[in-house]
Amino acid sequence: MTIRYVEPLHASIEGLQAQQDAFKEQLAGLRTELDDLQRTAATQSGATQDLQQRLDDLRALAGLTAARGEGLVVQLDAPPPIAPLDRPTCFAPDLTDITNMAWRAGAAAVSINGERVVGSSSVYCVGSTIVVNGTVASAPFEIRAIGDPAALLATFDDPAQLRDLKRRRDERSVIFHATRAPLIEIGPYTGPIAVGSARTE
Amino acid sequence: MRSRTGALTVAVVALFLGVLVVSQFRSREAFSRTLQQETPETLTTLIADLSDRNRQLRDEIFDLRSRLEQARSSIAGGRGALEESERELAHLQVFSARSAVSGPGIAVRIVGPFDERALSDLVNELRNAGAEAIAVNDRRVGPRTWFGPGPEGTLVIDGAQAQGPWIVRAIGAVEVLYVGLTRTGGIVGQFQLIYDRTRFDVTREPLLRLPALSSP
Incomplete structure (x- = not known):
């Protein structure tokens, strides 16, 4: 076209x-x-x-209020393409794996490129563009997790966790690293709260 | 001394704002670059998704404005804002999975080998299709729910071991959820190819009852 x-x-x-x-x-x-x-x-x-x-x-x-505290910042990106026709990476499964890992390590709040992850959040790819909370985003990604930095880092460094992502990092097909941060701020969720079908019992 | 501290504060704020502006510019530039690589079909899908989300936001703004007006008139009439607060409480209890809920939806029955990453992907897909409340077997999925591997035939959900077979139930717009999962090339079709020894059945359910979240 x-x-x-x-x-x-x-x-x-x-x-x-x-x-x-x-x-x-x-x-x-x-x-x-x-x-x-x-x-x-x-x-x-x-x-x-x-x-x-x-x-x-x-x-x-x-997740409707801002959160702040110490934690971990994870960077995720694709290396520069070797050939112009190299297919861009879809990072959605990696982003859900990293978020899952952060909750597992006891994180109190998580964001992906500034989008607060809440109970209705989904992450999916359209082509190589990511849609988080209905907002479009692209690499490089910054995942922020507020929580005990030692517990977060220990879970992320555990060789049994995020194996696929770590293998691709070692093969240099993805840029992926996590660093402790003494102060992280994560804004509130600002999307819709759709409750139309579910009724409290 | 005071002026030196003031100057230092101004310098720190200026540096912070500078970093913020530069990083926002870089992120916008990276986003524009990604868009250049997308096909027209992908761009059209993105436009449809963004339009849909903006419609949801517009609806919620409209709803919130009318609730604000009602609350103001109730306060002016000496009745306080109790009714509005109770309504919001019910909404937030559903949204944060803190109360048991009922409503129409779908059920996905999974019999056979299945793993925690696939379960996490299924929950993500249900959220993407607009699920308002989700449960795996008898455990409600919350905002911070995580899935981990367990011994043969089991998975770990929020630190507790759960035993298959799996039944994933989701309350929401029935047809949207059903089509979202079962469409050609959708997640259930992909699962059927990957887990060829596992049976997947998706059914429409007129009334589901899901428990409240059992862990904080």
């Missing part, structure tokens, strides 16, 4: 992503506004104060 057909598609993607960023900002603002309103109303009675506390706890558990 000629460039004149492809270029408008690139422009559409960049435009839609910019629109999404603006929507997310708007959504975050509305959530804060609603939270402030509930907090002010909660000061009026003991029952609502208790409810407010439960809401605060659930928001933190769900």
